[in-house]
Amino acid sequence: MEEKDIPTAWYNIVADMKEKPMRMRNPQTKEPLKEEDLYPLFSKAASHQEMNETDAWIEIPDEVREMYKVWRPTPLVRAYGLEKALDTPAHIYFKNESVSPIGSHKLNSALAQAYYCKQEGVTNITTETGAGQWGAALSYAAKAFGLELAVYMVKVSYHQKPYRRSIMQTFGAQVIASPSMSTKAGRKILTDHPNYQGSLGTAISEAVELAMNTPNCKYTLGSVMNHVMLHQTVIGLEAEKQMEMAGEYPDVVIACFGGGSNFSGISFPFLRHKINEGKDIRVIAAEPASCPKLTRGEFHYDYGDEAGYTPLIPMFTLGHNFAPANIHAGGLRYHGAGAIVSQLLKDGLMEAVDVQQLETFQAATLFAQSEGIIPAPESAHAIATAIREAKQAKLEGKPRTILFNLSGHGLIDMAAYDLYLAGDLRNYEVSNEELQKNFEEIKDL
């Protein structure tokens, strides 16, 4: 594939969905949200995309597509080494998003969001980051389009992944460990729980608060929202063509799941064949067992953040106060699944599985040894699920074409690999009591 094969439009699955996702609600009035309600928070273009239920194709601005050319199209790789190691009749393919300049898929949306802000005369942007991948991507995108950026980084990752912090600072961003004393939301949490190591929900509250209180400043988000899913569809659109060139069509498409952006990116273009043509294809989201919103969450209106600043989103959630265990896949420690994916799951158009931490690192190590790429701990959830599928194919003695998204590399996550190799990582269980407690807290929202 060449530059000319980079898609010229993103795919908006909502236009094709028979059951549209339910509308977000204003947290004060509980009224369905209008596009204008989002303007204080996001750029107007992103707000429009967020609410767009009619246009299946949305043109990628030339300036963004030019930037995509730096690393897109990304390779589609047949994982011969992994197939051999598993001795499976399955054909395993992966889309390698780790080749972006900052090492993950997050740049696909970061560039689009920064571009729209610049177009609209915004000077400052804020965001949160879990593992630091989104923050790193946005730092680069902000610099590329001449914006000032403040990043709230989940405290546990700030300490576990100091080099991601340095990367963001190298690109010129200001990085603050969250919870921090710089916002009302952060101060409240720190007063109630002085040792709290942070979560994406808390970091979002802080970033939103700063954006709302700073002139000419917008907030940007690396996942969960519909417009972010939209920007990531370049992944699946390219993969669709590449699979065709390989003379194959996937039986199953797999991605890891934090707030859903890389999952949506690879799977929505394939799901459109299922929705529009009834194509027989399975789509699987792989989430950590310690943060199981899709497999054990409740469908409910809930906040996207801890302090309750964001609109109420109709989604599978563990409750916005859910504090996930400190697993090393920091980017998957988020309580909710977003409106589109939640509707797709409700409608039985996709599946979800959970994976324990040790299984993910076992899969990551096998993948590294057989394919020569160290995967991000987040992406390892997709690899572990692909391996399960390949083993099942072997058991059944039948071929199966598996496509998964390698959302990022793990070269800055080696501290986690060190712990795994030393036998110091463990699995985490979430009790039903803990989940029930969190569900209680959102039942009246």
Ligand SMILES: Cc1ncc(COP(=O)(O)O)c(C=O)c1O
């Ligand atoms: C490499 C990588 N993969 C996946 C994710 C999860 O995010 P999402 O579900 O939006 O793809 C992250 C989040 O930080 C990430 O860094």
